[in-house]
Amino acid sequence: MLQMIIPLIVDGLANAALIFFAAVGLTLIFSVLKILNVAHGSLFAIGAYVAASANLWLASTSLNSWLSFPLLLLSAVFVAAALGPLIERSLVRWTYGKGEAVQILITFGAFLILEDLQRLVFGVQSLYADTPMALLGISEIGGIVYLNYQLLLILLAGFVVVGLRLLIRHSRYGRMMLAVVADREISQAMGVDTNRVYMLAFSIGVFLAALGGALATPTYGVAPGLGAETMVLAFAVAAIGGLGQIEGTAIAAIIVGLARVLAIYYAPALDAVAPYLVMLIVLLIRPYGLFGTSTTRRI
Structure with missing residues (x-):
């Protein structure tokens, strides 16, 4: 029995880790900027394309293969530095205070632009660079073989949860974010540069x-x-965790990750719809998510 449960949990947590990275960025932006960034998925894909291209380039050189790990991080930093301020200043900033329909339409326009940009720069071919996963190899725990890369993903997701909480609660910029979330006008009156806070959060x-x-x-x-x-x-x-809830997003990612793995193990036909079935059930019971409320948004 234990040999069946352990791989299910590990696979579910590894799946949840990747989902969490995309979802927590979405909920952070919603918390501070109060917009639902429809273009968020394209930024996930661009990060993947840049990282894959960088690692394929590394594989074609005589450089140390272990450099593939910092390349993953540097790819994300590059995308954030190149596109984050540009999109926030040129498109998203004009949606502040506008209706939800306007915000969704503008960010959907950004999504279409980014999708075309991907095809223009990277083409339409699939890219796959498994060097980091191959380098880490496998481990055997209790007679069960695991990819060490999967275990690394789980640790990194946990590190991000803790890191975000420390950033928000114990740093100057984090306290400014909390102030802006609580009341933008009062924050401006106290000298907080809200435009800078918004750009940083985005x-x-x-x-x-x-x-x-x-x-x-x-x-x-x-x-x-x-x-x-x-x-x-x-x-x-x-939505399952409650928009604006970082810890709620982490728990929701675990629930969805486990739901997908359970579907793969026992009902493969439901793999694609399992996350949305979970969302439907949760929202029918709690319309604002597991940890959300109708009156407040927290980060």
């Missing part, structure tokens, strides 16, 4: 999405359509 969200895409490359690769698929899944996870 760029962190972009970084988390791009990091999720980069980390997914060694296991799944990247192909056209990844952005749309990721956006829908990230929204489902964020």
Whole structure:
């Protein structure tokens, strides 16, 4: 019995880790900027394309293969630095204070632009670079073989949860984010540069999405359509946890990850719909998510 449960849990947590990176960036942006960024999935896909291209380039050189790991991180940093401030300043900033329909339409326009940009830069071919996963090898625990890369993903997701909480609660920029979330006008009156806070929060969200895409490359690769698929899944996870709830997003990602693995193990036909069935059940019982409320948004 234990030999059946352990691999299910490990696979579920590894699956949840990748979902979490995309969903937590989405919920962070929603918490601070109060917009639902429909283009978020495309940023996940661009991070995956940049990381895959960088690692394929590394494989064609005589450089040390272990450099593939910092390349994953640097790819996410590059995407966040290049696109985060640009998108926030040129498109997203004009949606502040506008209706939800306007915000969704503008970010959907950004999604279409980014999807075309992917095809223009990277083409329509699938990319797969598994060097990091191959380098880490496998481990045997209790007679069961696991990919060490999967275990690394679980640890990284846990590190991000703790890191975000420390950033928000114990850093100057984090306290400014909390102030802006509580009341933007009072924050401005106290001298907080809200535009800078918004740009920072959006760029962190972009970084988390791009990091999720980069980390997914060694296991799944990247192909056209990844952005749309990721956006829908990230929204489902964020809705289950409660929009604006970082810890809620983490728990929701675990629930969805386990649901997908259970479907793969016992009902493969339900694999694609399992996350949305979970979302439907949760929202029927709690319309604002497991940890959300109708009156407050927290980060």
